[in-house]
Amino acid sequence: MSSRQFAYLSNYSIYSAMFLYTIAFFSHAVEVAFSVKNSGDSTQFDFAKTDKAGRIGTAMMILGQVFLTAGVILRGLSAHRAPWGNMYEFSITGAMAFAGAYLFALTKYKLRWLGLPVSTSVLLTLGTAVAVLYRPSAPLVPALKSTWLIIHVSAAIVSGGVFLLANTIAATYLILDRIESRGERNEWAKKLPSLEYLDQLSYRLVAFVFPLWTFAVIAGAIWAESAWGRYWGWDPKETWAFITWIAYAAYLHARVTIGWRGRRAAWLCLFAGSTFLFNYVYVNIYGSGRHTYSGL
């Protein structure tokens, strides 16, 4: 097959994945919305009623993940390289990493309540990628031609996916915490795990992926040394990667050494995650420096 055919196939896979994620999104929406049970004055929820919808949602996400992965691989095949050359490619791979982190965590934890926010954010990311960020498949500029592309970028993308998942959970924590501070959880929120569980889960995700992020930064430094003549040059992207690293280091210290839990820890987690997002969105699109591969 030619490069162009691979590129077409990749696009079709991405569209198919979007279609499947849309079904997943509606299924999860149905799961939440139609579990309402009218019983006199108060609103009650009965999730047993809509369990099937939730399971369809998960099935569609797994299938969508297969197509998304195929789309990413085909994109790489069409360009004869790792598919991480511009922002469109970063975004589809990032969506894959985020949904992958969710599906992987789903095998270990009861996380299906996250299905709605996860499918929504994956759809939004893919939508933006296809509508705004799309660039035709092309070979890499000389500076990107290195094995480190695969090592550095994959580590960064996987870290990003897990960071964002931890953020979603920390945000859920804060919402539930608010609900609980006003009284008992409503029926809808009763389905979600306890606050302690969410608190521990977001911490474990961060602790698990922090070494990987450290590695991504170091791999970037090693690569920068061979491509640009210095291992650290305070390029805007490097600076923000460093800030993200510090923010998560502070989060881990706050938990392990000072003993922060709950609300304060969740806010710190959200803050650290937002520095990562800022780096991805702002520095890629508006920033200057050497990491300008967005193709925009």
Added chain:
Amino acid sequence: MSTETPLGGVALLRWTWRQLTSMRTALLLLMLLGVASIPGSLFPQRTQNPMKVRDYLATHGALGTWLDRFRFFDVYSSPWFSAIYLLLFISLIGCVLPRTLEHLRAIGKEPPLTPRNLDRMDGFATLSQGDLDKAEAWLRKKSFRIRRDENSISAEKGYARETGNLLFHLSLILILVAVGVGALFGSKGEAIVNVGDRFINTPTSYDSLAFGKFQSDQSMQSFSLRVTDFSAKYDPATNAPQDYTLTVAAANPIGSSEKKVIIKVNSPLTYANTKIYLQANGYSPVVTVRDKSGAITFHGPVTFLPQDGNLTSIGAIKVPDMNPQIGFVGSFIPTYDRNSKRGAFSAFPEVLDPRLLLSVWKGNLGLDTGIPQSVYRLDTSKMQRIALKQLTLGQTLEFGEGSITFDGWRSWVNLQIVDDPGKLYALFGAIFAILGLLLSLFTRQRRIWVKASNQVEIAGLAKNAAPGLLEELAQLKKWMEDEL
């Protein structure tokens, strides 16, 4: 601190040291370093883009001047950034070294005494049978450290957590040292070399060269490079560069026999701590200038600087040996195209249909004023324009005082030559940091106690509520009750 009045110099110093080396201060300084690095990503930096800084200063008036006064365009070498960096360095050492000593001492020691009331600990259980010997056998099998007292066992496992933690922080110190060594003992310079020319590694060969505080030109690596070929490939559809290959004949040390070496963007040439990188490329148009009598007053390639992705390049040609002095402001277009909006421009970065646009100036070049001038710009304040013309290859422009011929062009490459003796330490630091991090984040540190009085009791405690302790205690219970 009301109970403690600093008595004098020594007490004050001791107090300051204690404050500086507390973990809270170290964390605060780390956060501060993060915050302090933000302006460097928002304002243009001299080390990265001096032109942008100049533009910013020109367009922002007083604001720019004040920002510059506080070193916002040299954030990473500013006194305030260095101060945070140094304080963090000292604080880290003060924080980590005592803990390392403490840990080293703890390694040889037994676990602490069994607490009196086990029922306050996690996973407390009373067993139906079993004795201390049996418990000890199980704990030994699981390689716990064991303290056996008369009627209790105190066991601990997971010292590697602290070992990893300390390894990580010591590695961070090593990285900070490496960065310092690189800055103090290193050097970094750039030189533009035309294809066909030779570069000899001495300070005068550089266009710009910066030494660390403790580095001098005595210690420069001895080598020379003759640029024999440079080829650039571009994508015909997108004009994006696809490959740069630089071929040099290298002699190391100077005067030894030359060897052919290929330098690419991701594979620099390495001589000990010195590395030679291919950083940028462009074109030097070759011209011949003649005076009225026809005698050659200038001949050779002149380096022009690229202005866009298609390598439209601008530069200046200065001929001081004519009377009056003559200067040219030039624009080199590798692949000529024009439209009504942009005028003449380059449509492709390779040289397919070159043009040289020249404006000719006569008067005083201003080279004798003692004020340093850019070789790429002509100071036309004391000059007068006498001609303007676009030349194709081989064409000659007559301008009254003489003539100029567009003979051809040569490629140039920008070599970046970096000597960083701290690099290797930084790499080691990074590797140990990751190993330490993994060790400390994935080791579970916990204690298990067994007490035998009227009945046998077990309980445990895990550091940072690490998971798995309760399962472990349940296993121990099963073992003791002979269910395993």
